[in-house]
Amino acid sequence: MATPTIETPRSGRVSPGYSRTPGSRGNFEMIAWLFMRISGAILVVLIFVHLYVNLVAGDGITGIDFGFVAGKWASPFWQIWDLTMLWLAMLHGTNGIRVIINDYAEKNSTRMWLKGVLYTSTVVIVVLGTLVIFTFDPCPVIDGVAHVADYCPAP
Amino acid sequence: MSTETIEKEPASKVELAPGVGGGGEIPTFDITLKVRRYNPEVSDEAHWDEWQLTMYGTDRVLDALHKVKWEHDGSVSFRRSCAHGVCGSDAMRINGRNRLACKTLLKDLDTSKPILVEPIKGLPVEKDLIVDMEPFFQSYREIMPFLVSKGHEPSKERLQSAEERERYDDTTKCILCAACTSSCPVFWTDGQYFGPAAIVNAHRFIFDSRDDAGDMRLEILNDKEGVWRCRTTFNCSEACPRGIQVTKAISEVKQAILTRKI
Incomplete structure (x- = not known):
């Protein structure tokens, strides 16, 4: 068995795994930290009002159906509300997972792959969600046939 | 030559019965x-x-x-x-x-x-x-744990009010034992994080009214591996044998960086 060499103490060497890569400055981490605090506080209001309006107010949980959602999204107020909630929640969550990946991924390649999956899914969900909020049509016309519900204006 | 025998002083002034340990017996x-x-x-x-x-x-x-x-x-x-x-x-x-x-x-x-x-x-x-404490001391050295002062050296001592001294009193207590840094789950992950001890010692100089390199230290700790990796799990505050409010010191450094930037 080879005798491991033990270097003299205080030789100034730092185990390679511990040396920091320079040039990692910039304010990104600070902005991310600040964003988490601000978006968190806003999301508390957005989400609890959302839950109250959907589940408690009016008919409560029994009142939720396609028509309820359609009615809400007919108003620009709820469109903006839901849009803000979607964006803030997605970015807040993504940043949280990004931080966890940074903390727990041991290999750079694992880290890159996990973050790749994370960012792709975030973009897909945010784009899709935004599209749905703004292009939602409660009374669609499919193949020339108007699917008219009782809340739709007569064609 | 005197034949008088000198009476020896007893080992104990208190006579104790054999087998009795006395009041100071330790369990x-x-x-x-x-x-x-x-x-x-x-x-x-x-x-x-x-x-x-x-x-x-x-x-x-x-x-x-x-x-x-x-x-x-x-x-x-x-x-x-x-x-x-x-x-x-x-x-x-x-x-x-x-x-x-x-x-x-x-x-x-x-x-x-x-x-x-x-x-x-x-x-x-x-x-x-x-x-091996070398990575720990490397982070400590990086935050420049020494007084940096601009201008002329005063002919007398550098004066400071009691309030100014009080501002960073808590963080002067650090003895660099590494109990905080090695209790930090973020440090455990990859050892890249500066660690609570380095930040505490930076805090000691950042909030020292006699020191002029606070901005440089804040810039160093505004790193990817700097204060922003702190998740406020309070392991460091709990581990500190000197009772330093480590997590509080870290958040004060965070706030100092924020107020400087914004």
């Missing part, structure tokens, strides 16, 4: 001490060694380690210097918590179960309870 109890052993010259695997010891009520974990080293197994390796909680050499993981062996009384631990002693986590173990 003894038995403990089981389990120490995490590692010797790279013998094996790459660490293992536990166990000793049954009879200790006194005034003994600390360090005394138990001394008893083992001096009377049972001389190969047990650990650092200690002053043995009175000031030098910061003997930080170790005792029953899963980072403490100084010289400040932890055995009677305060659960003596009905074995007392587990391990090296502090997150730093490379060199032998038994001795870890």
Whole structure:
């Protein structure tokens, strides 16, 4: 068995795994930290009002159906509300997972792959969600046939 | 020549009946001490060694380690210097918590179960309870732990009001034992994080009215591996044997960076 060499103490060497890569400055981490605090506080209001309006107010949980959602999204107020909630929640969550990946991924390649999956899914969900909020049509016309519900204006 | 015999002074001025210990008798109890052993010259695997010891009520974990080293197994390796909680050499993981062996009384631990002693986590173990502290001190050096002053050197001492001194009083208490940094789960992950101890010592100079390099230190800690990696789990505050409010100091540095940038 080879005798491991033990270097003299205080030789100034730092185990390679511990040396920091320079040039990692910039304010990104600070902005991310600040964003988490601000978006968190806003999301508390957005989400609890959302839950109250959907589940408690009016008919409560029994009142939720396609028509309820359609009615809400007919108003620009709820469109903006839901849009803000979607964006803030997605970015807040993504940043949280990004931080966890940074903390727990041991290999750079694992880290890159996990973050790749994370960012792709975030973009897909945010784009899709935004599209749905703004292009939602409660009374669609499919193949020339108007699917008219009782809340739709007569064609 | 005088034949007078000089009456010897008695060893004790108080006569005690044989078998009576007297008022100062210290209770003894038995403990089981389990120490995490590692010797790279013998094996790459660490293992536990166990000793049954009879200790006194005034003994600390360090005394138990001394008893083992001096009377049972001389190969047990650990650092200690002053043995009175000031030098910061003997930080170790005792029953899963980072403490100084010289400040932890055995009677305060659960003596009905074995007392587990391990090296502090997150730093490379060199032998038994001795870890390589170099990465820890490297981070400490990076935050420039010394007074940087612009302008002329005053002919008298650098004056400071009591309030200005009070501002950073808490963080002057650090003894660099690494109990905080090696209790930090973020530091455990990859060892890249500057760690609580470096930030505490930066805080000590950032908020010192006589120092002029606060901005430089804030810039250093505004790193990817700087204060923003702190997740406020309070492990460091709990581990600090000097009772420094470490997490509070870190958040004060965070706020200082924010107010400087915005």
